[in-house]
Amino acid sequence: MAFELPPLPYAEDALEPHISARTLSFHYAKHHQAYVTNLNNLIQGTELENKSLEEVIRSSANNIDKVGIFNNSAQVWNHTFYWHSMKPKGGGEPQGSLGDQIKKDFGNFDEFVKLFKQAGVGQFGSGWAWLVLDKNGHLKVTKTPNADLPLIHGERAILTCDVWEHAYYLDYQNRRPDYVDIFLNNLANWDFAQKNFEA
Numbered sequence: 675m676a677f678e679l680p681p682l683p684y685a686e687d688a689l690e691p692h693i694s695a696r697t698l699s700f701h702y703a704k705h706h707q708a709y710v711t712n713l714n715n716l717i718q719g720t721e722l723e724n725k726s727l728e729e730v731i732r733s734s735a736n737n738i739d740k741v742g743i744f745n746n747s748a749q750v751w752n753h754t755f756y757w758h759s760m761k762p763k764g765g766g767e768p769q770g771s772l773g774d775q776i777k778k779d780f781g782n783f784d785e786f787v788k789l790f791k792q793a794g795v796g797q798f799g800s801g802w803a804w805l806v807l808d809k810n811g812h813l814k815v816t817k818t819p820n821a822d823l824p825l826i827h828g829e830r831a832i833l834t835c836d837v838w839e840h841a842y843y844l845d846y847q848n849r850r851p852d853y854v855d856i857f858l859n860n861l862a863n864w865d866f867a868q869k870n871f872e873a
């Protein structure tokens with residue numbers, strides 16, 4: 675059973691003016707689709723064919739013979755998670771138990787913002803900025819290169835921002851800091867993050 679490109683949780687122009695329909699269209703219909711297509715081609719006829727996406731990711735992680743499978747399966751997962759990490763009229767400070775835990779683990783929301791921005795801007799080359807729940811139940815900000823993701827580090831993903839150039843270059847060119855600011859101020863989907871926190 676082949677993997678399929680999951681539907682976007684909103685229209686391609688829903689995040690304008692912050693992320694253009696042109697960016698979202700290329701990112702979803704070309705990049706995300708390519709990871710799905712590549713993954714299906716790589717696992718066709720192998721023992722991974724009928725595994726869940728998470729199982730494929732775990733079994734190919736840190737395996738020199740399965741680098742392509744890991745990269746594509748992880749990127750399929752990362753992008754689906756990223757679409758849900760944003761929403762129209764998102765951003766700002768979260769309320770509820772996640773908001774409380776952020777204050778507890780980071781001291782205050784501004785400190786989280788500072789660390790998340792540092793992670794996104796400071797990731798050299800392609801990668802991801804994350805809010806995760808670590809093994810000890812503490813919230814942490816991390817960054818990962820390329821397709822790497824919290825799942826294989828024993829951490830639970832709560833929220834992510836894609837900082838590959840394809841995520842922002844058409845709209846922001848080299849201004850990655852502006853894109854990460856906009857993500858935090860106008861796009862971050864704290865309802866989704868709260869669900870991941872409670873899960």
Ligand code: MN3
Pocket residue numbers: 701705753836838840841
């Ligand atoms: Mn991407």
